[in-house]
Amino acid sequence: MIKTLAKDRLADFVAELKKESSVFLPMPKEKGGDFLFQNAVDTDISHLKLEQPITLMPPSVFLFPLREEIIEIKNNRYSAKEDTTPVVLFSVPAADVKAINRLDVVLADDSFYRQKRDKTLIIGVQDALPDNIFHQALSPERLRGFDLFLESEPDSFLAISGSEKGDELLKSNLFGQEVEMVQENREEPKPTLDLKRISWAVEKTKGGKVWQKWAKVCLGCGICSYVCPLCFCYQLTDQIDLKGKIIRTREQSSCLLADFDQMAGDINPQEDFVDRFYHWYHHKFVQMPQEYGFSGCVNCGRCVKYCPAGINFREVLDEAIKEAEDGE
């Protein structure tokens, strides 16, 4: 179902959502600072624009946090912690909607992810990456997994429902009449990354020069893993508070950090940093396509924006492709 929403009614729509749920939308941390999805509690949202810079942390952190208390252990009883507060993620870029779709597959039987996912509404927005130099060519009707998608037209928004929950939202008086989907000759979105070629090249160049070269530039800080919406490595640790309450916590790990594979007996299969550097690319561009049929990258550009060593993964992949082709 598709309806229209007048541009000046957007803030009213968010206010309506706030009545039932916590609404998170991109806002600057401080004046001139990075954007983050923050709780629209007291914020004046009348200024809300849909063209925001990419957020530092992806909205997927609301479904799969960096750090999450998952189990309470008391008298050897293990009880899962509950989190049922309804959440709306508002103004989610298409790349992040795509990432959440993929996480839905990877974490399909993770009870903690599913609990958060089932009570979260995803309201997408047409790509809002003004400083995006990468061609995004994703149109909403080819996207799935959102509840509502707002596509900015000259005079209003096209509000496209993607689920039953989205249909419910469209029942609000704020929306205009139902519209027919305009039959345009929309170009088939061109894939922005040639995945088959990349997969082949990454596998072929294992141990190759491109990895030696870029592993020297990389600081091994792991920031790319933390800002990536499709990095989901995790570890479980127990924490005890002063009252003796034991909480098992899930924390995201980074495969770039030294102790990722560390075992007792001083054995570390990926002791060489170049192996860990390669592993990040191999997981995303070789293993995940083999395992799931999709890559571990939606081209959101966060790792490029936030890498302190200035590494652009697309350059690395281009060099891997060239090295693989030269070796043919």
Place this chain on the structure above:
Amino acid sequence: MENSLIPMPASITQIKPEGQQTKLLVLKLINSQDRDRFKFIPGQFLQLSVPGFGEAPFSIASDPKNKERLEILVQSVGSLTKRLCQAKKGDLVGIRGPLGNGFPLEKLKNKNIVFVSGGCGIVPMRSLMLDIQNGREEFGKISFFYGCKTPQELFFSSDYASWKESADLCFIVEKPDSSWHGPKGMVTDLLKKAQLNSQDRAVICGPPIMIKFVIKELIRQHLRPNNIYLSLERRMSCGIGICQHCVIGSKYVCQDGPIFTLAEIRTEEPTLFQ
């Protein structure tokens, strides 16, 4: 939806020392439904939860057909295992499992099998031996090679008398003392003297360096990579194929393993054991 990260409550019902820093623990799942559902095959492992210390993976050491005794071997090498080695009867723990793929028993039937292990690597071998003894006539000749640093570290010695009836046992020790009258050296030295058949199946578990040299020797004696089974280990968290810590190449040690053939693992990681 069942939550695969929530452990089943269990208690430690017996503790038996197996060396200076090592204990055999007998576990019992507290809920009868959990006990009824817990069916494992040799080579599988469990994630043991020690509240406050976290979880660690342990190969199951016991006979799959013995419902009364679920056994693991614990060596004190870190904070969690140290706490386990200090455990008392009745202490409460948590179990997630059985996890992993286990040995493909059907592929071992009617074949001669060579067991090669070192140190704690004997654990999955024991479970396999005990299970084979449940139907001994279905398997061929069994040669059991086991090596350790010192005679005191030859684990499960109380089982050897029973195993002698089903297999040829050969032990070797790197640093013997006056009590040791057997051969001195590494387990590969035993293999070099043994006359193996190219159609033999081999099952191997031990430190990576041992595995590397054992493989070299087995290949030298013309055993086939598809018939050489390795029980591997990696750091683990989830144990259910998501967290990525245990991955070798593209394979999960916790799901596609811990039992891999040499042929498989070479495809994933050609330089491993080279």
